[in-house]
Amino acid sequence: MKILYVSTSTQRGGAENALRSLALSARAAGHQVKIISLKPAGAVAQQMRTGGLNVISFDVADKFGAVQTAGALARLIKEIQNFQPDVVHAFLYRAIQLCRQAKRHVPFKLITTPHYDLSKQNYFKRLWDRALKNADDISCAESQKTADFLTQKQKYLHVELICNGVDSTYFAPDAQARANEREKLGFAPENVVFCCVARLSAEKNHTVLLHAFSWVHAKNPSARLLLVGDGAQKEKLTELVRQNNLEQAVLFTGEVSDARPYLQAADVFVLPSKTESLPLALLEASACGLPAIVSQAGDMPRVVVHGETGFVFNGTDAALLSVLLAELLENTELRQKMGKLARTRTEHNYPPAEPIYLELYNKINLFSRENR
Numbered sequence: 001m002k003i004l005y006v007s008t009s010t011q012r013g014g015a016e017n018a019l020r021s022l023a024l025s026a027r028a029a030g031h032q033v034k035i036i037s038l039k040p041a042g043a044v045a046q047q048m049r050t051g052g053l054n055v056i057s058f059d060v061a062d063k064f065g066a067v068q069t070a071g072a073l074a075r076l077i078k079e080i081q082n083f084q085p086d087v088v089h090a091f092l093y094r095a096i097q098l099c100r101q102a103k104r105h106v107p108f109k110l111i112t113t114p115h116y117d118l119s120k121q122n123y124f125k126r127l128w129d130r131a132l133k134n135a136d137d138i139s140c141a142e143s144q145k146t147a148d149f150l151t152q153k154q155k156y157l158h159v160e161l162i163c164n165g166v167d168s169t170y171f172a173p174d175a176q177a178r179a180n181e182r183e184k185l186g187f188a189p190e191n192v193v194f195c196c197v198a199r200l201s202a203e204k205n206h207t208v209l210l211h212a213f214s215w216v217h218a219k220n221p222s223a224r225l226l227l228v229g230d231g232a233q234k235e236k237l238t239e240l241v242r243q244n245n246l247e248q249a250v251l252f253t254g255e256v257s258d259a260r261p262y263l264q265a266a267d268v269f270v271l272p273s274k275t276e277s278l279p280l281a282l283l284e285a286s287a288c289g290l291p292a293i294v295s296q297a298g299d300m301p302r303v304v305v306h307g308e309t310g311f312v313f314n315g316t317d318a319a320l321l322s323v324l325l326a327e328l329l330e331n332t333e334l335r336q337k338m339g340k341l342a343r344t345r346t347e348h349n350y351p352p353a354e355p356i357y358l359e360l361y362n363k364i365n366l367f368s369r370e371n372r
Contacts, residue, residue: 001362001365005022007037012229017280018164019035022089034079058071077106093114096129097128101132110138111364119145140357144302146278166284167287173289185251187224193225195262195268195270200229210240212325227250229254237252269281282300293312293325295313297315300312309342310338311328
C-alpha cells in the first residue's frame, strides 16, 4: 500500500512526533511511505530521513498567504498525481485544509487527524474547517475533547476516536537509568526535580510555572526544575530565571530528540498549558511513573486523576500551582503512590495508536478496491 503523510510542520512537537512514529510503523509493516512537510523541514524530518523515510518540504513560510497557499496546493496535487497513494493522512490545520482542497482536483482517500485544539482557533479558521470537512473519508480525533468539539460544534457526522498512546515498554521506570541520568545532570539525592517537556512558546505557559517554582524554591532550595525543549520564548524565560535568581535551580536543556532521559531523572511532571489536545509528553511521563501537575486544557484532566495520579489546576493561578508543587516536593510517599497509579492507568488506557491506524488504512484500502 502507498501512504502519503502531509503535515504542516516537522519541527519538534507532539503532532510531529506522532507522525514520525506512525510513518516508521507503516514502513516497518511493508507499506511504501512518503511524507510532505508544508513548512521547512525540521528536526523530526531529519529523524525520519535518518530512519530511511522519504521526506520532502514545500518550504512555505510560517504565514500562509494566498500566493503561498496556491503554490503549495498546486505542488500537493502534482505530488499526489505522481505518487498515486492509496491513502493520504493529513496532520495539523493547514495540511488538513490543503488536502481537502486538493480532493476537488484529484481523487484520493483522505484521513485527517488534527493534533491541535480547534476550539482555540479563530472564528474564520473554524468556519473554513466546517466548510471543507466533508472531503474527509475518515475524520479522526486524538483526544476525547477534540472528538466532542468536532461533532458538537463543527457538525462532523462521524469521528473516529484514536487517542494518542505511548510505548510503555520504552517509557518505563528504570532505577539504574534514573541514577545515571541524575548523575549526568548533577542532581544530588536530596534534589526533588520537576520536569516540563514542551516547546518554549506562550501557549505552554512556562511563566506561570516559573513564578510558582520561584516561591517553592525560596522555601526549598534543593528543588530543581528541568525545562525540556526550545522555542521563541527562550530569551524571555531565561531573563525571568535570572530575575528570580534561579540560575542554579533551573536547567534549560534545549531541543532534544528523546525526552526519556530527563523523565527518568525527574520526580514530578508539570504542564500548565493554555491549550492542549492530548500531549504525548504527559503520557510519556505517566508511563515513566511520574505524578503530574497539569492545567485543565484538553484531555489532560482525563489522564491525570486529581488527587490520585497528580493534581489538576486552572492553569492561571501561580499561587495554587506553588502549593501543589510544594505538596509533591515534601511528600515522598505521595509522589511514589501517585506515580505507580499513573503508570498503571496509562498502560491500560493509552496503548500505542500506530496499530489502530494501520488497521484503519487496511480497511479503507480494502473498501476502495472493492468499489472500483
